[in-house]
Amino acid sequence: QVGDFAVSPDSRYVAFAQRSEVARSTYDLLFAEWPEMKPSKLAGGTGGFAFSPDGKWLARTEGGKPELLGDLFVGPASGGAGEKVGTRVQEFSFSPDSAAVAYLELYDISARAGVLGVATASGWKGKRVGERCPNYTWGADGRFVAFLSRFVKPIYSVDLMLYPVGDDASFKVNTGVFGYSFGAKNAYLLFRTTCIREGRACDLYQVDLAQPKAPPVRIVEGIYSWKTSEQGDRVLVSYARTQGDTYDAAVYNVKTKERKTLEQLIHLPALFLDGAGTKVAYVVADRARAGVYVADRVP
Secondary structure, three states, rough: OOEEEEOOOOOEEEEEEEEEEOOOOEEEEEEEEEEOOOOOOEOOOOOEEEOOOOOOEEEEEEEOEEOOOEEEEEEEEEOOOEEEOOOOOOOOEOOOOOOOEEEEEEEEOOEEEEEEOOOOOOOOOOOOOOEOOEEEEEEEOOEEEEEEEEEEEOOOOOEEEEEEEEOOOEEEEEEEEEEEOOOHHHHEEEEEEEEEOOOEEEEEEEOOOOOEEEOEEEEEEEEOOOEEEOOOOOEEEEEEEEOOOOOEEEEEEEEOEEEEEEEEEEEEEEEEEOOOOOOOEEEOOOHOOOOEEEEEOOO
């Protein structure tokens, strides 16, 4: 009766959750090593668990019950006891470089928010960096964590925060943010704000992560959605039309700062077809030209 399993990146270890023989409403975390594959119990009351990208660490929650979230522990991928990192943790994730783990602890299920903590591999001692946090994401190389935080004074606002790993505290990037993402290689952070039409038209801002505390720069106005190319040189944006369920698509070149409209009256999603972002595919909704198109000379 296995609920979930994970294999380490080097295929040497496997961890899996098995329904507990003692408390049937909970799961035990078991562990086995190749080639013997003899399972042994690591923890009880396990919720989530994951190996680090480099395969050296295994994080998991322990001591959980249906009515109580478990605590987060991080230990060696080879098994054995771990260090306690966070209390009543809802979700967690390793940084891309495996040097740290971020997590939402003291999680309030009704509010869908918790305290954001970050712990580094040098002892796995947790540091609280954000309050009333509903979500977060790691940057491309593990140097930054971006997250939203709900502020109630002087007025209610959902603001974008940034924590450079190792610093004393996080800092506010912008107020009233609806969506955010890192670009490739941690070159920049994008976020959507100043929204109208119930969030269907917003301005897209860019933060240069070489100078993260410099004022954000507005790069495109009135967008609905965006995605960055694999190499980070281009940003594909959509605009929600005022009538119907169709969109216009455009590309913003990060280096030249040029914005080019590619097509009107499309269905989402539009997709980059190469890492550089010079080719984009989309579906035209206009009945007279309906079909799948490729723009292959994107500036």
